[in-house]
Amino acid sequence: MLFNSHFFIFLFLPLSVIGYFLLHKIGKPQFAKCFLFAMSLWFYAANDIRSVPVLILSILVNYYLGKQILKTSSHKKLLCIIGILLNLGVLGVFKYLNFFMENISFVFGQTYTPISLILPLGISFFTFQQISYLVDCKNDGAVNYSLSEYALFASFFPYVTSGPIAFHSEIIPQLRQEKNFKPSACNLSRGLTAFAFGLFKKVVVADTLGAAVNYGWSNIDLLNAPSALVVILSYTLQLYFDFAGYSDMASGIALCFNINLPINFDSPYKARNISDFWKRWHMTMTRFFTRYVYIPLGGSRNGLAKTCLNTLIIFLISGLWHGAAWTFVLWGLLHGIAMVISRLISAKTDKHLPYPLAWLLTFIFVNICWVFFRAPDIQSAFNLFSRLTSGFGAISSELTQNFLTTEVKLFRFFIPIDDSLFATLSCVIFILLATLGASFPQNMQRRLQNFKPTKAFCYSTIVIFFWAIISLSGISTFIYFNF
Amino acid sequence: MSYRKYLKHLILGVLSLILLCIGTIVVIDPAFQYHMPFGNIKAVYSNERYQNSGMTKHFEYDSVIVGSSVTSNFRVSWFNELFDCKTLKLSYPGGCLSDFYTALSYAFEKNPNIERVFWSLDPKILMSYYNAESTPMPDYLYNDSVLDDAKYVLNKDVLVELCGESVLATITGQEYSIDEAFTWDSQYDFDSPQALWGYVRPEWSETVISADAYDDIVNENLDKITSIIESHPETEFYLFTPPYSILYWDRVTRDGTYPAVLKLFDRLVTDLTPYENVNYYCFAPELYILDLNNYIDEVHFSPQINRKIAEYMATYDGVDESSILYMHTFFKDIIENFDYESLFPVILREKPAKHRVLDSSY
Numbered sequence: 001m002l003f004n005s006h007f008f009i010f011l012f013l014p015l016s017v018i019g020y021f022l023l024h025k026i027g028k029p030q031f032a033k034c035f036l037f038a039m040s041l042w043f044y045a046a047n048d049i050r051s052v053p054v055l056i057l058s059i060l061v062n063y064y065l066g067k068q069i070l071k072t073s074s075h076k077k078l079l080c081i082i083g084i085l086l087n088l089g090v091l092g093v094f095k096y097l098n099f100f101m102e103n104i105s106f107v108f109g110q111t112y113t114p115i116s117l118i119l120p121l122g123i124s125f126f127t128f129q130q131i132s133y134l135v136d137c138k139n140d141g142a143v144n145y146s147l148s149e150y151a152l153f154a155s156f157f158p159y160v161t162s163g164p165i166a167f168h169s170e171i172i173p174q175l176r177q178e179k180n181f182k183p184s185a186c187n188l189s190r191g192l193t194a195f196a197f198g199l200f201k202k203v204v205v206a207d208t209l210g211a212a213v214n215y216g217w218s219n220i221d222l223l224n225a226p227s228a229l230v231v232i233l234s235y236t237l238q239l240y241f242d243f244a245g246y247s248d249m250a251s252g253i254a255l256c257f258n259i260n261l262p263i264n265f266d267s268p269y270k271a272r273n274i275s276d277f278w279k280r281w282h283m284t285m286t287r288f289f290t291r292y293v294y295i296p297l298g299g300s301r302n303g304l305a306k307t308c309l310n311t312l313i314i315f316l317i318s319g320l321w322h323g324a325a326w327t328f329v330l331w332g333l334l335h336g337i338a339m340v341i342s343r344l345i346s347a348k349t350d351k352h353l354p355y356p357l358a359w360l361l362t363f364i365f366v367n368i369c370w371v372f373f374r375a376p377d378i379q380s381a382f383n384l385f386s387r388l389t390s391g392f393g394a395i396s397s398e399l400t401q402n403f404l405t406t407e408v409k410l411f412r413f414f415i416p417i418d419d420s421l422f423a424t425l426s427c428v429i430f431i432l433l434a435t436l437g438a439s440f441p442q443n444m445q446r447r448l449q450n451f452k453p454t455k456a457f458c459y460s461t462i463v464i465f466f467w468a469i470i471s472l473s474g475i476s477t478f479i480y481f482n483f
Numbered sequence: 484m485s486y487r488k489y490l491k492h493l494i495l496g497v498l499s500l501i502l503l504c505i506g507t508i509v510v511i512d513p514a515f516q517y518h519m520p521f522g523n524i525k526a527v528y529s530n531e532r533y534q535n536s537g538m539t540k541h542f543e544y545d546s547v548i549v550g551s552s553v554t555s556n557f558r559v560s561w562f563n564e565l566f567d568c569k570t571l572k573l574s575y576p577g578g579c580l581s582d583f584y585t586a587l588s589y590a591f592e593k594n595p596n597i598e599r600v601f602w603s604l605d606p607k608i609l610m611s612y613y614n615a616e617s618t619p620m621p622d623y624l625y626n627d628s629v630l631d632d633a634k635y636v637l638n639k640d641v642l643v644e645l646c647g648e649s650v651l652a653t654i655t656g657q658e659y660s661i662d663e664a665f666t667w668d669s670q671y672d673f674d675s676p677q678a679l680w681g682y683v684r685p686e687w688s689e690t691v692i693s694a695d696a697y698d699d700i701v702n703e704n705l706d707k708i709t710s711i712i713e714s715h716p717e718t719e720f721y722l723f724t725p726p727y728s729i730l731y732w733d734r735v736t737r738d739g740t741y742p743a744v745l746k747l748f749d750r751l752v753t754d755l756t757p758y759e760n761v762n763y764y765c766f767a768p769e770l771y772i773l774d775l776n777n778y779i780d781e782v783h784f785s786p787q788i789n790r791k792i793a794e795y796m797a798t799y800d801g802v803d804e805s806s807i808l809y810m811h812t813f814f815k816d817i818i819e820n821f822d823y824e825s826l827f828p829v830i831l832r833e834k835p836a837k838h839r840v841l842d843s844s845y
Contacts, residue, residue: 453489462496
């Protein structure tokens with residue numbers, strides 16, 4: 001079940017909200033949590049029923065281990081390490097076993113037949129959330145939660161499949177607060193507004209760009225320089241609107257239950273350098289790695305060289321976290337190198353490039369890195385780059401056709417130009433507007449913090465929501481779905 | 484504005500627009516899901532995948548044409564006249580075998596008394612995966628459940644494009660005939676330069692591809708075809724292999740799949756002709772495939788050839804196992820000895836299609 005489905009919007013979400021608050025209203029907060037946990041399991045099972053036992057086992061084992069860590073005073077560290085290894089073991093088997101075995105076999109000149117394993121949905125997210133819980137138990141940063149509270153925290157459907165990586169200390173206290181037991185017009189208004197804009201970003205903007213990207217990557221050899229550029233830019237923007245859309249929807253849904261999720265996404269394409277970018281992109285993942293890997297490694301306390309090494313390690317892990325492939329590792333490494341260079345420059349000088357130039361350089365670098373992120377293999381990424389020098393000409397019409405959406409075609413009646421020119425114009429304007437949209441306006445996450453209900457905002461949300469709902473038909477999946 | 488008021492306006496506003504959208508689509512019903520056009524509302528035939536299922540539900544027919552874009556230019560009136568029947572055309576440009584299977588299964592579900600099925604068995608499709616879907620099929624229209632109808636009644640493309648076309652036709656009074664529905668032949672010139680224009684000539688294959696290489700794919704596809712034939716013994720199946728142009732044979736000769744293609748042609752005869760309710764026709768060994776003036780590309784032929792196919796099936800019985808010898812002779816004498824270089828003017832040899840796409844000055 002996807003957020004961007006009729007079933008979710010018209011049945012699952014209303015049923016969950018109404019059921020949750022009705023149970024609270026009759027004075028059964030434990031039942032309300034159990035109900036929401038059951039709904040989360042339904043949501044999760046609807047996406048991939050085979051993964052449900054993995055999620056449930058993970059919850060039970062981590063809950064039990066957390067209890068034991070809190071109870072004991074002498075074996076805290078040992079139990080915590082066992083817990084972390086268990087979690088990483090499960091993640092390693094399901095996500096990385098084939099990748100590592102293939103590479104080890106390659107090194108030893110052996111052939112390896114991949115084992116057919118399911119990749120439990122959101123395993124990277126719920127594993128990390130629970131590792132953070134175990135570490136906090138060890139550091140006395142966690143309290144005794146009931147099983148229903150913990151299970152709901154680990155499986156809450158707005159974030160279980162694609163994040164953000166929320167900490168127990170952010171979610172469970174909110175579930176306990178009595179003022180959150182009643183539906184709030186303020187939170188429902190903010191939540192539905194965020195959901196509407198997120199849905200729009202996903203189905204109207206990201207999916208349109210996605211169609212062009214898919215065409216480009218399937219026909220690299222046919223791309224000339226402008227077409228290759230369009231494919232690269234389109235993917236950068238697709239990823240932005242896909243992830244921004246998802247984050248808005250997740251925050252919006254959680255708000256309907258009076259739960260504030262941590263901000264995960266803060267206009268990353270406004271970043272003036274790569275360090276700034278990582279303070280804005282997938283913020284909860286960066287926060288997790290900083291708190292649970294970078295700082296334990298020594299962080300920036302042991303000199304510049306060690307700091308740079310730690311930074312590189314973090315980004316290599318981050319790359320691997322996104323996918324078990326060398327393309328992701330290279331993507332992480334490139335970002336790590338850029339971070340190291342940025343840090344070295346900052347250590348030498350306090351001077352900054354003017355914002356427009358710094359922004360442009362950062363944006364270009366991020367674009368280049370996304371090519372590796374999207375590429376099926378490293379060679380394909382270089383093939384796409386090589387098309388940038390393959391000569392100029394018109395943007396491929398097969399590529400521009402993807403921008404002729406129903407709404408764009410409506411303008412066809414008023415613009416009497418050649419069909420192919422119209423398609424090219426649509427492509428260029430779409431990408432320009434998407435770039436401006438990603439670079440200038442305040443993002444929804446920030447806007448929600450200062451949300452004021454006005455008529456104009458209400459009516460624009462109605463139109464956006466309706467527009468997004470009638471754009472749902474078709475096949476689309478979230479990019480940030482299988483990490 | 485208070486939060487409560489904002490929330491109320493937001494929910495009511497969205498629900499009102501949704502109801503308006505549902506109402507518009509249900510009343511106009513451009514894909515005929517709930518009813519045939521009534522009053523002055525005009526039917527516009529513009530999207531087969533959406534409209535075929537509704538036509539299957541609400542049209543009167545006792546015969547069905549099914550297949551890829553090579554069947555689009557058949558006129559149902561030809562079949563009505565030649566076979567004395569009432570025909571419904573279910574063509575799926577860019578379709579794969581699962582599309583045809585879905586369409587035919589649904590047609591039999593809605594009308595168990597179908598007397599004839601005219602089914603184009605494209606070699607390219609039979610040698611592709613059963614589910615090799617290049618164009619998404621709106622499966623939600625091919626069932627009777629109302630639970631998934633939201634994808635139809637809350638659909639931007641249906642609302643703006645299909646309903647829009649219908650409203651426009653109603654306003655202008657333009658009539659669209661079912662006989663011309665989904666045909667595309669008037670949009671193209673059938674001649675050799677057009678046929679050659681988009682053809683990307685493959686390099687000679689360096690490896691030998693075994694004749695058995697496609698067995699698994701072909702077996703699955705033939706199993707699906709024969710399962711429908713066996714489930715409907717009272718229905719007469721007119722199955723035919725469409726006449727792809729000589730460019731197709733150039734391709735399979737060069738890319739190394741020629742032995743597998745020959746094996747497929749043999750399998751079609753040996754596997755399909757034993758069924759009493761099957762007439763199988765193979766239009767590959769025809770001399771008109773050598774003339775590219777009959778084509779717009781590698782596989783798509785002129786409506787005159789569509790007409791010939793219909794007339795031939797109405798006049799003659801299908802092939803039997805003895806025809807394999809004739810097919811082999813044709814392939815050996817004509818296809819294998821054809822001077823393929825003669826097809827290509829010098830300029831096209833110098834600039835194959837792959838490079839023409841990149842060269843805007845061309």
